[in-house]
Amino acid sequence: MTVDAQDRGVRVWLVPTPVGNLGDITFRAVEVLRGADAVACEDTRRTGALLTHLGVSRPLVRLDAHTMGRAGSVLERYPRLAYVSDAGTPGVSDPGAELVRVALDAGGDVEVLPGATAFVPALVLSGLPTARFTFEGFLPRSGRDRRERLAAVAARAETTILYESPHRLADTLADLAGACGAARRASVTRELSKKFEETARGSLAELAARFAEGVRGEIVVVVEGCPVTDDAGVDIADLEGLAVDLAGQGKSARDIRDLLQAQGLRKNDAYELAVRAVNAARTP
Incomplete structure (x- = not known):
């Protein structure tokens, strides 16, 4: 069955749930769960226990790897659908990514809430x-x-x-x-x-x-990553970490470049690492 997003106003929320401590649920996540037409999940028993703990009473629908083929019909019935995985952020190593594709292909809106991940x-x-x-x-x-x-x-x-x-x-x-x-x-x-x-x-x-x-x-x-060396045998991975540490201390790109060169890194490579580290340090 196809979903007419314009007529139905299809909207899917991917709602992160705690990976362990139930106190890690966000206020916004609870608000979305309460406002959705239904909550889709991998395991209705597990999610049902979570909703009971949160005081949320919404219809529960199973949408896991074996039943995602009926996602279209679920959205027909519940066009404003919240989706949760067993734990953490849906869409990462779980069927949530397929639900996103179904909703987007139908022209619906998808919103992913920030929250718990392992x-x-x-x-x-x-x-x-x-x-x-x-x-x-x-x-x-x-x-x-x-x-x-x-x-x-x-x-x-x-x-x-x-x-x-x-x-x-x-x-x-x-x-x-x-x-x-x-x-x-x-x-x-x-x-x-x-x-x-x-x-x-x-x-x-x-x-x-x-x-x-x-x-x-x-x-x-x-x-850990594999140690990477340049032609002179210098460990690039270690020097990348050094550049990040120096940038975090407020060192300039020029100072970092000079220190990396002193460790044996070629000038152009040292400058590239230094600039990248400084830019990363400035990013909020």
Whole structure:
């Protein structure tokens, strides 16, 4: 069934929900949930418990990876629809992205509320470089696709963020150690904002050994980028971090360039890093 957005006034809100602590819901999120015609979600029992906690009484509709094919008919019935995932911001590693496409293809309006997400806190908690990173989501479970993605993580200069399930964590850490090298630094964050929140940091080999027996909770793995060197063997990644630190201290681009050159970086590369770091420091 198609959706006539002009006649129906189709509007979809993607509403972040807490990844753990229910206190992380925003006032605006509650307002949108209360004002929508219905709330679509992956798990009606889980979302129903959240709405009960918030004192929100709206019709619940299941729209997950297996039922997203009926999104059009749901929007016909509930043209002002709020969508939530099981936890965090919808549209990231969940079916919410497909609902966005359906609404936009119908000419409707889509609004994404800011709010809780798991990978940003985990990235910051990792202690690894945050200036540049790649979010990989979940790795393929097996086969050639998995091997290719692991190889891409190993070769990538920037930090990589992964989601993983508890029962596959040990295998993934072992595979990452094999692809990236046992000494590559990483972190494992689980149960964000909950009572037993934990972030473990160390080499991939150390983390693989630590979690070999399994673990509980929702998990984010953060992996250090591959050291990148120029023709003279200078570690670019380390110098990028140095440039960011110096810019944060208020150093000028010229001063940063000179300090980077003193570390062995070529003049043009030093200037480029310096300008990029200063511009980033000025961005709110």
